[in-house]
Amino acid sequence: MASELTRRSFLGAAGTAVAAGTAVSALSAEAAEADNKIKIVGVCCSPRKGRTTATSLQVCLEAAGEVDPDGIKVELIELAGMAIDGSLAAGIPQQPGQKDDFPELVPKLSDPKVAGIIVGTPVYFANMSSLCKAFLDRCIVFRKNKMALANKVAGVLAVGGCRNGGQELTIRSVQTALMCQEMIIVGDGRPTGHFGATVWSGGEGDVTDDAFGMATARNLGRRVAETALRFAGGAKEA
Ligand SMILES: Cc1cc2nc3c(=O)[nH]c(=O)nc-3n(C[C@H](O)[C@H](O)[C@H](O)COP(=O)(O)O)c2cc1C
Numbered sequence: 001m002a003s004e005l006t007r008r009s010f011l012g013a014a015g016t017a018v019a020a021g022t023a024v025s026a027l028s029a030e031a032a033e034a035d036n037k038i039k040i041v042g043v044c045c046s047p048r049k050g051r052t053t054a055t056s057l058q059v060c061l062e063a064a065g066e067v068d069p070d071g072i073k074v075e076l077i078e079l080a081g082m083a084i085d086g087s088l089a090a091g092i093p094q095q096p097g098q099k100d101d102f103p104e105l106v107p108k109l110s111d112p113k114v115a116g117i118i119v120g121t122p123v124y125f126a127n128m129s130s131l132c133k134a135f136l137d138r139c140i141v142f143r144k145n146k147m148a149l150a151n152k153v154a155g156v157l158a159v160g161g162c163r164n165g166g167q168e169l170t171i172r173s174v175q176t177a178l179m180c181q182e183m184i185i186v187g188d189g190r191p192t193g194h195f196g197a198t199v200w201s202g203g204e205g206d207v208t209d210d211a212f213g214m215a216t217a218r219n220l221g222r223r224v225a226e227t228a229l230r231f232a233g234g235a236k237e238a
Pocket residue numbers: 046047048051052053054122123124125126127159160161162163164165166201202
């Protein structure tokens with residue numbers, strides 16, 4: 001499947017100056033083409049920077065990028081350490097001196113080149129982290145502003161300390177919020193083929209030792225990328 005998906009059709013669909021054959025130098029055409037890669041963004045909602053959720057998301061994003069290295073850029077955004085207050089979504093005024101880091105995420109996520117977003121969260125009592133919920137609540141701005149996330153592809157990754165600690169429940173909970181944004185929700189692709197990436201961090205070693213969890217992470221990344229390319233006009237008929 002991956003080989004059937006190319007950035008060329010995406011560029012055609014995007015109707016760029018390059019695709020239209022206007023007078024641009026070979027060099028600038030190349031630069032424009034590079035700039036017209038679609039983007040898949042991972043949003044890590046663990047309050048712990050660089051830990052198991054971030055590592056799993058990196059595996060997921062790597063697989064997404066491998067679907068079409070010439071046509072897809074990936075980026076990991078870690079919310080750890082960022083000030084994101086969910087109550088501001090409800091119209092509670094920002095307190096004098098209160099830091100708010102959410103606005104810097106708005107242009108990054110609403111960028112039309114962002115064709116896919118993968119939300120990763122640790123499992124906290126069989127649900128998403130409070131940071132993840134605050135982030136999703138603040139995403140109400142996208143609903144108010146032309147549904148800026150609509151038709152972007154979304155996937156969810158959940159990391160729990162137990163093998164069956166509520167990863168699937170957590171994934172469904174996040175997916176439900178993303179559906180309110182009119183995003184196109186996908187799960188992990190075959191052969192694991194279920195609801196998303198279900199990772200177990202509680203083994204003896206590194207989270208990457210969870211072979212099944214890593215397979216779901218890779219399959220989710222691939223599925224998001226393939227679907228994003230299709231919606232961007234980049235798929236040949238199977
Ligand atoms: C408040 C809290 C609640 C948790 N609840 C669960 C749970 O219900 N199920 C589970 O499998 N793991 C649970 N865990 C474990 C974390 O999901 C696990 O350690 C995860 O790998 C943390 O992700 P991080 O390393 O990216 O921070 C909980 C951890 C915390 C701090």
